[in-house]
Amino acid sequence: MIKVTVWNEFRHEKRMTEVKEIYPEGIHRALQTGLSAYGFDVGTATLDEPEHGLTDDVLASTDVLIWWGHMAHDEVDDSIVAKVQERVLQGMGLIVLHSGHYSKIFRKLMGTSCALKWREADEKERLWIVKPSHPIAAGLPEHFELEQEEMYGEHFDIPDPEELILVSWFEGGEVFRSGVTYSRGNGRIFYFRPGHETYPTYYRPHVLRVIANAVRWAAEERGAAPTYGNARPLEAIGVKR
Template identity: 60%
Template sequence: MEPIRVTVWGENRHEQREEHVRRIYPEGMHAAVAAGIREHLDCVVRTATLDEPEHGLTEDVLAATDVLTWWGHAAHGEVADEVAERVRRHVLSGMGLIVLHSGHLSKVFTGLMGTTCTLRWRNAHDRELIWTVDPAHPITAGVPQPVVIDEDEMYGEFFDVPPPDELVLISSFSGGEVFRSGCTWRRGHGRVFYFRPGDQDYPTYHHPDVRRIIANGVRWARPVRPERTLPALRRHETGEF
């Protein structure tokens, strides 16, 4: 089997503007996510960021991408509509998509979900416990029960997304909140995995179990069809009844 071709997309704004984030991720959050994927998979990984031409997501780049990971936060509105639509079209045609943390409000994710994708949140150094609720799912392979993240931003319900096709992980926080932190959907021929952890103020993407879950998600989201094509909407003339 050919290596998985992964594009790791990161907004890369906090790292440029905030010294404490740069200390945690000196090469950028996208570089940390890419390194974690390389640790676990036979893959070819490239990175792309917001300020590159076409945000680094040209037609050629997406055509050569099996799975795209997406992290954004402060500049969702700066993502060009045509690029967001290009990504959506590739997902419907078979490309896998991993949406991380605050990417829940990205144009890409909200466009695919068709809902506001809003949630409750609190950035107060909460401890997070990530619980596996589907131990047979490939995304949870090799993942301890629970995954302990000492500090991260809290996300809480209600999470305004369509009911997941599969609920894989849930999180509980030191304030008592719970959250559906690992959800999958199928959109057209593509697979989508949303994974909650990863606020820029914390070293979450250096966490070995977070890295493993993301890599497992990439493996799961890999296209299964030999060619990338949009789903066909079939209509048949029925004549008169």
């Protein structure tokens, strides 16, 4: 069974009534419930727990880490970021959601500012599947809509993605690369745009399907991890010159 850990700041839900009404137990709990229905073993971790809930044992047992952050990126301890980065390089999958684009871990792995344009308004978002053959697109229609979302617009300062899976269009006319993949070391990374805290986005079936598909994709078994360092002489491994 795939072991998933959903990490969430869990700050908006405590401080903003409108967010608490939508996610009374936190965004992490909504995602935990929605993804458990797909057969995953889903745990949670939050910013204010010791080590932000990401202890060595938790990270070691996590196949895929899902990250949602917004108002407290700077409060994430750099030592925890370094541990998460190392686990990704070792093969742990990472799914970064919405405003997690500006998290320390995503920026560290991307090596860019990860800046973008945004507009908080009740706008329709139409998400187009532009690579329908990809496993993350499995079981989805060619497009789906969210009646209310925050707008994200280009330019999105990320490296050219290895694969572009989804593109968003907004009522204001903007478009956005809203579903992109990367590999770092032996780990797979997926960034998925929707999920502003004042909208019930993480209850939407198509949104959960994208995330669940991404979990399976990110957790797929990789090839053997490479060996680095000083190579043994040919004679020592039985090779004759």
